[in-house]
Amino acid sequence: MPKTVQxxxxxxxxxxxxxxxxxxxxxxxxxxxxxxxxxxAARPSIAEWLRRTDRRPSRIATTDVLANLDEWRGEWPDAGR
Structure with a gap:
C-alpha cells in the first residue's frame, strides 16, 4: 500500500x-x-556497501594499477628538466 511522506x-x-x-x-x-x-532506497547504504566491498579481495595490486596509469599517461611534460 502506498505511503505518504510530508x-x-x-x-x-x-x-x-x-x-x-x-x-x-x-x-x-x-x-x-x-x-x-x-x-x-534502491542503493545500498554506505555501511552495506563497505561490508560488501570489504569481502571482495582485490586481484589487482595497487602498484600494477599505478604502473598502468603511468604507461597510459606517458611522460610528464616537465620530465626532461
Missing part, C-alpha cells in the same frame, strides 16, 4: 531548485521526489 520546513531556495529541476524535466515536484526517493 517534508516540513523546506527553505524557499531549496523548493525553488526542486521546482526548477522538475520543470526542466517536465514533471511535478512530487514526481521528482518520488523518483529520487526510489533511487535512494
Amino acid at each position: 517534508i516540513r520546513d523546506i527553505d524557499d531556495d531549496v523548493y525553488a531548485g526542486l521546482l526548477r529541476r522538475a520543470g526542466e524535466e517536465g514533471i511535478t515536484v512530487p514526481e521528482l521526489l518520488r523518483r529520487e526517493a526510489t533511487r535512494i
Whole structure:
C-alpha cells in the first residue's frame, strides 16, 4: 500500500531548485521526489556497501594499477628538466 511522506520546513531556495529541476524535466515536484526517493532506497547504504566491498579481495595490486596509469599517461611534460 502506498505511503505518504510530508517534508516540513523546506527553505524557499531549496523548493525553488526542486521546482526548477522538475520543470526542466517536465514533471511535478512530487514526481521528482518520488523518483529520487526510489533511487535512494534502491542503493545500498554506505555501511552495506563497505561490508560488501570489504569481502571482495582485490586481484589487482595497487602498484600494477599505478604502473598502468603511468604507461597510459606517458611522460610528464616537465620530465626532461
